[in-house]
Amino acid sequence: MIKVLVAGFKGRMGTTTTNMILENPLFELVGVYSTSATEKNINEIAEYKSENVPVFNELEKINIKADVWIDFTIPGAVFENVKFAISKHMSPVVGTTGLTEDNLTELKKLSKLEKLGGLIAPNFGISAVLLMQFAQQTAKYLPDVEIIEMHHDKKLDAPSGTALNTAKLIAKVRQPKVQGNPNERETLPGARGAEFEGMRIHSVRLPGYVAHEQVLFGGNGEALTIRQDSFDRISFMSGVAVAVEKIGTREELLVGLENLL
Numbered sequence: 001m002i003k004v005l006v007a008g009f010k011g012r013m014g015t016t017t018t019n020m021i022l023e024n025p026l027f028e029l030v031g032v033y034s035t036s037a038t039e040k041n042i043n044e045i046a047e048y049k050s051e052n053v054p055v056f057n058e059l060e061k062i063n064i065k066a067d068v069w070i071d072f073t074i075p076g077a078v079f080e081n082v083k084f085a086i087s088k089h090m091s092p093v094v095g096t097t098g099l100t101e102d103n104l105t106e107l108k109k110l111s112k113l114e115k116l117g118g119l120i121a122p123n124f125g126i127s128a129v130l131l132m133q134f135a136q137q138t139a140k141y142l143p144d145v146e147i148i149e150m151h152h153d154k155k156l157d158a159p160s161g162t163a164l165n166t167a168k169l170i171a172k173v174r175q176p177k178v179q180g181n182p183n184e185r186e187t188l189p190g191a192r193g194a195e196f197e198g199m200r201i202h203s204v205r206l207p208g209y210v211a212h213e214q215v216l217f218g219g220n221g222e223a224l225t226i227r228q229d230s231f232d233r234i235s236f237m238s239g240v241a242v243a244v245e246k247i248g249t250r251e252e253l254l255v256g257l258e259n260l261l
């Protein structure tokens, strides 16, 4: 059995992930962590009353040994959480967005020193992973692109990690370029959205949405739109399960679920 700790276990993703881990016979939930938790054991929560899993609310007090640390917390905490997990030889499987390139460089170094596998995945949904792959392929032929990501209105960060990763993948196959009229003026600041190496990224936040992204390509007399929709957080769970199952076979920190499939 693979021993798993879930950080952020009371959140939207953490709850879904905790339930998946409890239901999967390959996995054993050995601890849960949330700075907002007041319980000592997960069985103090009605839906988990038949379980016996310690609850932690301070990083330094986590004294259990897990094989895998799953992180669905917040952008402001994920870097310290993952450094802690690596220091305790717990393979990080990280969904939390907001890690910078410098963060990733340092975490990769720490993983290598520990000879420890880990995964940072901006999106565990197969439809999103495919969208990013298709977008990178398309950009080789249609380099003018704008990204529109749409999420629920409780999301903390913008643009989404998925949109930023989509732009980074596209940037690998095209030269930076100015899109639109070089003399264009925003009569309303922000009208043209965020800018990443000439690409524009637009973030929509609305109730009723979960996680969605469109990548729009324009060419001479033609256009192509690629779209993915995550309607329910269950859509991320098969990717999380694959990562938890496979990460122990690696000895480095990977970025992107496609590197583990």
Ligand SMILES: NC(=O)c1ccc[n+]([C@@H]2O[C@H](COP(=O)([O-])OP(=O)(O)OC[C@H]3O[C@@H](n4cnc5c(N)ncnc54)[C@H](O)[C@@H]3O)[C@@H](O)[C@H]2O)c1
Pocket (backbone or CB within 6 Å): 007, 008, 009, 010, 011, 012, 013, 014, 033, 034, 035, 036, 072, 073, 074, 075, 077, 081, 094, 095, 096, 097, 098, 121, 122, 123, 124, 125, 161, 236
């Ligand atoms: N990679 C993916 O497939 C994927 C999918 C969905 C969400 N996400 C990302 O996961 C993160 C969480 O999303 P969410 O919708 O579940 O958010 P959420 O706000 O519902 O949950 C975050 C949880 O983390 C807890 N928390 C806050 N600080 C903490 C800390 N220092 N240590 C431990 N727990 C802490 C909060 O109390 C909360 O319960 C976001 O960064 C989001 O972008 C990634």
Ligand SMILES: O=C(O)C1=N[C@H](C(=O)O)CCC1
Pocket (backbone or CB within 6 Å): 097, 122, 123, 151, 152, 155, 156, 159, 160, 161, 162, 163, 210, 211
């Ligand atoms: O619900 C969220 O928040 C999501 N965050 C990730 C991102 O920022 O790309 C993945 C999709 C859902």
